[in-house]
Amino acid sequence: MSQANIFILMAAIPLIFSQSARGKDCVCELQNSDPAFPENKLNNVEFTATQCTENITSEKMTEIDRLVLGLQHRIRQLLENVSMLEREDNGNLYAAVSLRIIELELTEIQDLLDKLNRTTNNYQQLSVKAATELQDMEETMSELENFDQTQVMVKQRENQRIKRDLNRCKEDLNSTSPSPTLISGHCGLGRMVNVSGPKTYSLTVYGTSYSFGAWGRDANPGPGDENKYWLVVLSSSNAYGHFIRQYNSLSTTILGIVPTDTYISSSNPTTNTIQGSNMVVYANALYYNCYNTYSVCQFNMTTRAVSTVALPSDTGYNNKFPFAHLGTTYSYTDMDFTTDESGVYVIYATTSNFGNVIITKVETSNPPVLGQTWTTSLHKKTATNTFMVCGVLYATRYLDKEIEEIFYSYDTKTNEERYDLKINIKKMQTNIKYMNYDPRDHLLYVYSDAYIVTYEIMFT
Structure with missing residues (x-):
């Protein structure tokens, strides 16, 4: 989390002050009266976002494209081999060999299709899971935003009260403080x-x-x-x-x-x-x-x-x-x-x-x-x-x-x-x-x- 965000969170914690003039000091007593910011929820959102980033990468997003391109290439190769077999006139001398090659190519094409189907299913499941996690993150962030806004407003009102009371305390203190003793040749601050x-x-x-x-x-x-x-x-x-x-x-x-x-x-x-x-x-x-x-x-x-x-x-x-x-x-x-x-x-x-x-x-x-x-x-x-x-x-x-x-x-x-x-x-x-x-x-x-x-x- 950045320092600026930490500062915002600190500013959102409401504090209760009381003051009094004791001698020559304005004394403030500090007490935290409101619940702390739910940092664990923010940490959970950050962890979930990190996991999504790790699961959905640019490499995975292009995997289906690579499989489809590979499948297209093998199908074109198969068509060329079938056309060549149809043109052959060798008295059935090479027919058996050519048919075996085509059979192997069909098996490889079927393997590519199976892999493409499995990858598509996995991505469908990942998409559903990511959508659910995204919805949860949006709800949590909305909750945190409402909490933060509420606490900031409370803090602002509290700061106004503190400022007013401390100014009153300072006025009382100044009204009873003796004037500084001026010392010849010195700054006039007293002893x-x-x-x-x-x-x-x-x-x-x-x-x-x-x-x-x-x-x-x-x-x-x-x-x-x-x-x-x-x-x-x-x-x-x-x-x-x-x-x-x-x-x-x-x-x-x-x-x-x-x-x-x-x-x-x-x-x-x-x-x-x-x-x-x-x-x-x-x-x-x-x-x-x-x-x-x-x-x-x-x-x-x-x-x-x-x-x-x-x-x-x-x-x-x-x-x-x-x-x-x-x-x-x-x-x-x-x-x-x-x-x-x-x-x-x-x-x-x-x-x-x-x-x-x-x-x-x-x-x-x-x-x-x-x-x-x-x-x-x-x-x-x-x-x-x-x-x-x-x-x-x-x-x-x-x-x-x-x-x-x-x-x-x-x-x-x-x-x-x-x-x-x-x-x-x-x-x-x-x-x-x-x-x-x-x-x-x-x-x-x-x-x-x-x-x-x-x-x-x-x-x-």
Whole structure:
């Protein structure tokens, strides 16, 4: 069954929601109240149609024609032999032989007639059986169509009610929420206090085989690209990639339909292809760690041109300073690219800074150049991910299989460091391999063991 058909069937399942304003969240409780789509009937129709296709082939349909043509040929041959016998004047010397030949030809003709009769009978029975099966399939499909139409209408009415109730819930929530606290020199979002969600959660079309990757939206899109989403899966050794996939909407991203692939190189890995899962898209360019170097790569997705700028020569790469926790190391995550309201940053570590995190602003010119740099006391291998919001770096660590904790922050405006945030993220999979903040929708985009997830950041 095609993905589009699966999507239609999913849309036809009616769901009951109830909502309430608890604190600062609109909560929806999900309950399936109607019978599931009778998929077994659809499978039976598909099996019957396949059987009919196997039984009624073009080869079988021409078998009678071949038998009739063969019979016509043998009858003409018999007529010629009988005419020859009538013209013979040999004193009955060859008459007995000629009559025996004619007798054999008559036997062969009779065999062809018998085979033709048997084939005709078989085809008559096949025709009757096929007609019966076709009638059954038509009745079943009519039943399924009526079921689907009924459920879609129920779902549409239910969606209207849900939309109305959730809008009312949102109005109630907004009417009681305090105004954001403006911070001098910051974005006006206030202080981060919580991360809610997940808001979306879906396995990519690549399946569970590819556990490292990245996805999200262009943080500074051009006109017409505002709704596009991008996805990169490290398809070689869970470490390397050589193309970026784009979708026109969130729904097509989740369903994996109608993608556009843009290749950095025809081979993988090679010079200037992707190494590691920590990358971002900004102004139609992909920023990432160039393969086997301590350089920043900028890949223009329109011109397919690659520009690079080198980080300090003692920068860790090739698993020297990756993200990690006691249970595992996230391979080739020495460099982490992030976006916020002001642009692109690269997060890395150097030996001269004792493996501690360094933040460098990447000026998104062509070629890119390195801007202002900040040094921190956070050792890179004690964190599992980093992201930037309004000029503040946040770092996460692995608590257990269910919880990831935002424990650290560094404010690039005030140079203030904190290790006591204790903001929990509820995980859907064990390991979060990629995390980035989108300043356009204030969501965290996460790639977690082959699943793409979003979370909403809450501010005060």
